[in-house]
Amino acid sequence: MVGAYALYDLIIPNIDYDIKMRFVSVEYLDGLLERTSRACVSVGNKGREILNLAMKEAVIEGYINVNPVPETKPYKRKKPNIVILSREKIKILLQAASKDNWYLEILLGLFCGLRKGEIYGLKFSDFDLEHRSVKISRQIVANPIIKEGSRIEENISIERDPKTPNSFRVLRVPEVIITELGKRKCQIDMYKEKMQEAFIDNDYISCQANGKVHSLSAMNNALTKLCVRNGLPAVTVHGLRHPYVKPTTKNIYLYTRFRFENASRSLAFSGLLALSLI
Numbered sequence: 001m002v003g004a005y006a007l008y009d010l011i012i013p014n015i016d017y018d019i020k021m022r023f024v025s026v027e028y029l030d031g032l033l034e035r036t037s038r039a040c041v042s043v044g045n046k047g048r049e050i051l052n053l054a055m056k057e058a059v060i061e062g063y064i065n066v067n068p069v070p071e072t073k074p075y076k077r078k079k080p081n082i083v084i085l086s087r088e089k090i091k092i093l094l095q096a097a098s099k100d101n102w103y104l105e106i107l108l109g110l111f112c113g114l115r116k117g118e119i120y121g122l123k124f125s126d127f128d129l130e131h132r133s134v135k136i137s138r139q140i141v142a143n144p145i146i147k148e149g150s151r152i153e154e155n156i157s158i159e160r161d162p163k164t165p166n167s168f169r170v171l172r173v174p175e176v177i178i179t180e181l182g183k184r185k186c187q188i189d190m191y192k193e194k195m196q197e198a199f200i201d202n203d204y205i206s207c208q209a210n211g212k213v214h215s216l217s218a219m220n221n222a223l224t225k226l227c228v229r230n231g232l233p234a235v236t237v238h239g240l241r242h243p244y245v246k247p248t249t250k251n252i253y254l255y256t257r258f259r260f261e262n263a264s265r266s267l268a269f270s271g272l273l274a275l276s277l278i
Helices: 002-014 026-037 043-061 087-097 103-112 116-121 175-198 218-229 237-241
Strands: 133-136 139-146 152-160 169-172 250-261 266-277
Touching (some): 002 026, 026 043, 087 103, 103 116, 103 237, 116 139, 116 218, 116 237, 218 237
Antiparallel strands (some): 133 169, 139 152, 250 266
16 A cells, blocks of 8 residues: 555654654755655655644644645656557457456446445445446445554445545446346355355355355456457456546547347447547
């Protein structure tokens, strides 16, 4: 966790022990951030973010009158390398994924634009089968237990509200997702029958055989393996949802049609990609 490393291993050890809050100036914070940023390229941006939260709280509590952090030198956040698959490569991915245990999750990321945590947090009760829609009202996130500096003692997955207020939403879902949802329900019912009382039933659509949520790295690991096996560039869940949401100032809407051949379980995919530039 970059935040824990920045705070416990770099920022706190570099703060003058006896400095008073009222003497924490823009110049002092600039020097602190400059020293800590030498250790890691990401710490300048993350450290400034943490200090800004702390100083905002100090203003609220009345320890200082003005938050000095907005006047400090900004540090650019390193842009992640996002791989976006072409339509032909998406077709190959879907054909391979249709035989994979993560098929439903991949469809939700690709055609509903859901974040990984939102997919993990979905429950069967969130789906309206009659109107073919799904309600997004939670996500699964990591809740690290940090002890002794930045060392993570334990990483627990917990439910939280979606990322932003606008992330609470209701989305229409393609028929293929409703179909796969039914198959997933049957699979989980088999888990329940096998595990009996040992099954932890939280109504999640994506879970392990004992009912617990998957580890937060599991879906990305599965996607990487799927891509490698089929000669595709490795793509993350964020890369899956990228064609659905706006990547910069563009809104990209992806309309898809599916035709299934039940006998061979193959998937014939055709899609229309409509770009609405704003």
